[in-house]
Ligand SMILES: Cc1cc2nc3c(=O)[nH]c(=O)nc-3n(C[C@H](O)[C@H](O)[C@H](O)COP(=O)(O)OP(=O)(O)OC[C@H]3O[C@@H](n4cnc5c(N)ncnc54)[C@H](O)[C@@H]3O)c2cc1C
């Protein structure tokens with residue numbers, strides 16, 4: 001049987017890949033998308049509305065579910081009994097950590113990827129990020145500036161639906177917003193405290209629908225987002241981009257197709273991909289005129305590093321030697337947690353039902369002068385708390401029995417905590433490569449992480465702890481404590497840099513359109529192209545940059561640079 005040739009292959013159906021699928025299919029191209037795991041089915045896979053007592057393991061999941069799996073480590077938050085149903089998370093493909101590295105690599109292998117369960121914080125990057133190297137002399141500028149990318153940020157926001165307010169902050173350009181998520185009682189108290197210490201406290205930019213939007217219903221505040229939204233009231237590929245792409249009838253979606261490598265022709269150009277069919281464990285090839293990799297940052301680099309050939313002896317499109325390098329990440333951690341005594345004895349109101357970050361303290365450091373602080377760049381903080389489903393502060397309260405239960409109730413409306421989001425700087429010692437010795441159960445050489453926190457982000461971490469001491473004092477709160485150290489690297493899921501984009505083919509993997517310099521029919525649509533990390537999250541920018549890349553690719557099809565199949 002003759003094998004079909006597609007116009008474009010898209011590897012990965014997460015925020016990046018599914019946006020590419022949608023745009024290319026809507027433009028009439030024949031697209032084949034490959035996804036390493038099963039299709040996400042909200043009817044079966046989202047069990048958000050069950051009560052804890054209806055679940056066999058009270059929400060924590062079957063302790064034996066990972067028995068015999070290659071990668072044993074359970075994932076937090078999103079992988080629970082509410083979503084463990086059909087093997088949605090990656091535990092077959094193991095990875096390695098170099099000595100001294102403790103990278104925590106969480107992967108959702110179902111269609112839609114991690115944005116089925118994401119936190120939805122969706123701020124724009126600005127020139128303070130794109131031109132950071134000009135400002136403080138460290139690292140590299142991005143190959144685009146704000147004026148150039150801003151129309152695609154608008155396009156992404158209009159499509160996704162982002163709730164927020166206009167804030168006029170120098171580090172955070174304003175966008176096109178739905179009405180903001182209402183503040184909780186705790187937010188008004190914390191905002192007053194923040195004002196006193198000169199720190200901004202504002203509504204977050206949140207891709208959650210406060211009003212009906214583009215045929216999607218408004219949020220009904222059930223508080224289950226991190227278990228998947230069963231009505232599609234926040235942006236996720238499962239509810240937005242994948243149905244849009246499928247509606248065109250131009251999409252072929254292959255599930256349980258774990259891509260091992262990109263295939264090249266006699267000139268070293270991309271001609272398709274080789275994947276392992278998980279069901280049969282057989283290797284299969286599929287072909288196209290153009291290949292898009294969107295397997296999520298480090299996995300995209302993994303595929304390229306595993307795509308060695310006589311043309312590309314160190315990995316596909318790696319003449320710069322930068323493939324896998326410049327791994328950046330957000331340092332996450334809890335710089336302070338405690339409670340607000342003024343709320344003791346107040347009635348508990350279900351004010352944490354949006355399950356979103358609601359508020360944030362956008363970067364306020366190094367704005368007037370890029371070297372005002374001991375560290376360069378800056379971080380942001382999300383404040384959480386309020387009456388959630390589970391009293392997360394239980395570990396801070398001592399005691400047992402009925403007294404313990406009474407105290408848990410007493411503190412219920414009062415607890416608050418902070419999450420720091422601090423960018424790491426690119427470092428020659430932070431990178432991924434292929435483990436020379438280990439292969440996964442499919443025979444694919446494993447990805448290996450090399451990563452340590454650097455002094456710059458550790459200074460931000462210490463700085464944020466002092467800010468929390470000041471904030472708690474200013475708002476009349478009681479500080480219970482702070483995390484003794486940051487969370488494990490990888491926790492934020494905002495990794496960047498391993499296929500960084502830039503104009504000079506000797507220094508960057510892709511050009512400013514995310515097309516690899518070496519292989520002009522190979523594009524990348526995920527955060528691996530971002531050459532540095534900012535104080536903001538990556539997903540809305542992944543969608544925006546993917547839209548821009550696809551517009552450029554379509555133009556290349558029109559001009560005959562790329563030929564249709
Ligand atoms: C709990 C949680 C909270 C988060 N909060 C936020 C937030 O507030 N704001 C924000 O911006 N981001 C947040 N994120 C991160 C956000 O989800 C990711 O940035 C985003 O989903 C990345 O999209 P992606 O398409 O690059 O990758 P993914 O979503 O990982 O999708 C990659 C897809 O590729 C497939 N794939 C992988 N490898 C292969 C292969 N070899 N072959 C074939 N297919 C493959 C996978 O199956 C997957 O479907 C959060 C994530 C989680 C889990």
Ligand code: SF4
Pocket residue numbers: 208209218219220221222223224225226228229230231232233234353354355
């Ligand atoms: S809180 Fe809103 S967005 Fe989140 S799961 Fe419920 S309805 Fe969906």
